[in-house]
Amino acid sequence: MTMAKPILEVRNLNIRFNTPTGVNHVVRDVSFTLGREKLAIVGESGSGKSQTARAILGLTPGTVNAEKLEFDGQNLLGLSNAQWRQIRGRRITMVMQDPKYSLNPVIRIGDQLMEAAARTSPRGQLKARAIKMLEAVKIRDPERVFRAWPHELSGGMGQRAMIAMMLVTEPELLIADEPTSALDVTVRLQVLAILDDLVKTRDMGLIFISHDLKLVSTFCDRVLVMYAGQILEELDAKHLHDAKHPYTRGLLACTPNLETPADVLPTLQRDPSWMAPVRR
């Protein structure tokens, strides 16, 4: 993977929430760069992976500090709302977990797609663009889906429509937060194949947030392992099984294995030292 010109550079990102009981420091000194590749962020709930992604889109309600948060050479810290609108939903887009909640239930799929397309395409071409995108995500009958209401689509179709909507502006960076965990296994793989093609053909960067280690190791190029707001380890996805950190190894060990079911699954013994600041 060539890292000649990164799309995204994050250096020492910190996110804090002020709560009545004190400051909750949920993302601590996270640094990474992203090229035209598939980067996974894995970790358990509460590890800070989704907040990291939201900070990149300027959507976290917490307080964001960073030494550097640059998208295509442009500083993302302190952008005005108008400047954000030029980036968010156009050049950086996000696919959420469940299409049941992320699609507007009272607007037809086609109208939602055209609304997204209107950010970058002239009005006369909106419908053509929308149909073309539905074709790009391998929807067989794009005209029917264009007219359909969200409740008329299955989970897999809904998520494909969602991905179409996020790609219609031809973004340079797509953030996918557990985009396939609500889908059936075979549909999940088909949706991932579509994302894989799009990353390759459109020269796009993808941040893929997941808790599924097996999926990530076979789908992505690189993996960041997060725990308690920090990146504990960065690995080549292919070499995930050679992970060094006891946390990553623990997670791998407690995942049930189809071929060799254990009598008793190993459980994760959490070490307080994993909370200490990481030097990477």
Next chain:
Amino acid sequence: MVEVKDLDVTFDTGKHRVRALAGVSFSIAAGESFGLVGESGSGKTTVLRVLAGLVREWNGAITVAGKPLRSDRDKDAKRAIQMVFQDPYGSLHPKHTVDRILAEPLQIHGIGDIENRVKETLEQVQLGPTFRFRYPHQLSGGQRQRVAIARALILRPKLLLLDEPTSALDVSIQAEVLNLLAKLRRDLDLTYILVSHDLAVVAQLCHRLAIMRTGDIVETADAQKLAKGELTHPYSRQLLTASKGFDRAAIAAFADL
């Protein structure tokens, strides 16, 4: 323990008719753990809901522990079959303490000795007595699912219906809950029916499994066959391939869904 023969369920809304189960038959021995695997809409949850009494209109014959199951059941029959739901965030009453959640089934069934039963059951699911007076929002996802399991166990059922009991949990917590379920089955002589879309979870917990598709069982196999990958039906083989992770060649070969 469980004998299901030609189970047929049709949902009729007047406008649409959906045949959710089209003649499903299987049998489960006492103490066995049986997996039902399939994708959304395959009917696996409907099987559980019929057994739990949540779907009342069905045709076919079901016997549980030697007694035929009818649509109207007495309390004894209801007590013998208990269910654990998928999402512990949705299945526990947010304004009831753990104590009240666990005591309610006992009160409904007119069982005294609530104090001891609640304590004993919390111990079985490996939650200390300190959890007794907490509210669900004060518990983690894994702890909540333990409370949901305790609520099912407190009536001392024979058959436990598990509807994706770990799919809302992190893998580290999933391992703990799966271990707990395996231990409870051995200690309390329970019979399980586990619904899951994750073949690895089924391989971990079940002795046998049935693979369902569009309201029908396409294949039944035992755990050894599953572990060795010796499933024969094309649809089962496709699920098996899909569970191995992302593989472009395999995905291209998937039959239309």
